[in-house]
Amino acid sequence: MARLCHHMLAISIATRHAARTMQPFPFDIVGFDLDGTLLDTSGDLAAAVNHALAEAGRSPLPVAAIKPMIGGGARHMLSQGLEATGGSDEALLDRLHRILLDHYARNLSIHTAPFPGAVAALDALQERGVKIAVVTNKLEGFAREVLRDVGLLDRLSCMIGGDTLGPGRSKPAADPILAMIEQSGGGRAAFVGDSIYDVAAAHAAGVPAIACRFGFLMQPVEELGAEAIIDHFDDLIPALERLG
Structure with missing residues (x-):
């Protein structure tokens, strides 16, 4: 009888464990910001900013100073760089913006790489049947090329850039997050980012946000x-499971 009870208890424990492990993952879609979230692009973006600043006779800024400027698009980043080195006006910003974009287009992926653990986290999501998307304020053409260079573009269900939906429809608006959900086939979504643009866009779309402490933070x-x-990206799957 004791052996039978022990056997039945073991079966009960195993059954409960199997039920827990077989529970469906709580999200169908997980979207990611690009710069400062999925990829560390700071070296190449800082080089582009400093190239533009040099054209105006300005001193270069360290990468650490440029990181918090990233997230609102190239023009916003350059504007902040100019303000930090003596100020600007629209004519100067227009001229240097073109110079920055030209330099960046020729030097997109020299230093850029996924953050530690990012690829493994994407693997884990795909093993769970989750669709992966990118929503960034980077120009779509640049974003696609960078993602192709690092071998991640083909993993995505969709890729939405800052210019994909037209003026006024990039983050922090809800539009790109809603488009991400639609283009990925619908379902419950979460969004991972490192800036107020990311969190605000996710919340505007009714989607929970996960913030990366390792990103290009503009604020705590x-x-x-x-x-x-x-x-770290090792924390992503447990965080998503807790949100579920």
Whole structure:
């Protein structure tokens, strides 16, 4: 009898464990910001900013100073760089913006690489049947080329850039997150980013946000208002499961 009870208890424990492990993953789609979230693009973006600043006779800025300027698009990043080195006007910004884009187009992926653990996290999501998307304020053409260079473009269900939907429809608007969900076939989504643009866009679309402490933060990560914070991509799957 004791052996039978022990056997039945073991079966019960195994059954409960199997039920837990077989529970469906809580999200159908996980979207990612690009710069400062999925990829560390800071070296190449800083080089482009400093190339443009040099054309105006300005001193270069360190990468650490440029990181918080990233996230709102190239023009916004350059504008902040100019303000940090003596100020600007629209004519100068227009001229240097073209110079920055030209330099960046020729030097997109020299230093750029996925953040540690990013590829493994994408593998884990795809093993769970989750669709992966990118929503970025980077110009779509640049984003696609960078993602192709690092071998991630073919993994995506969709890729939405800052110019994909037209003026006024990039993050922090809800539009690109809603488009991500539609283009990925619908379902429950979460969004991972490193800026207030990312969190605001996710929340405007009714989607939970996860903030990356390792990103190009413009402010303390705790102030972004995300539902969860991760210190490394190893934390992503557990964070998503808790949000579910």
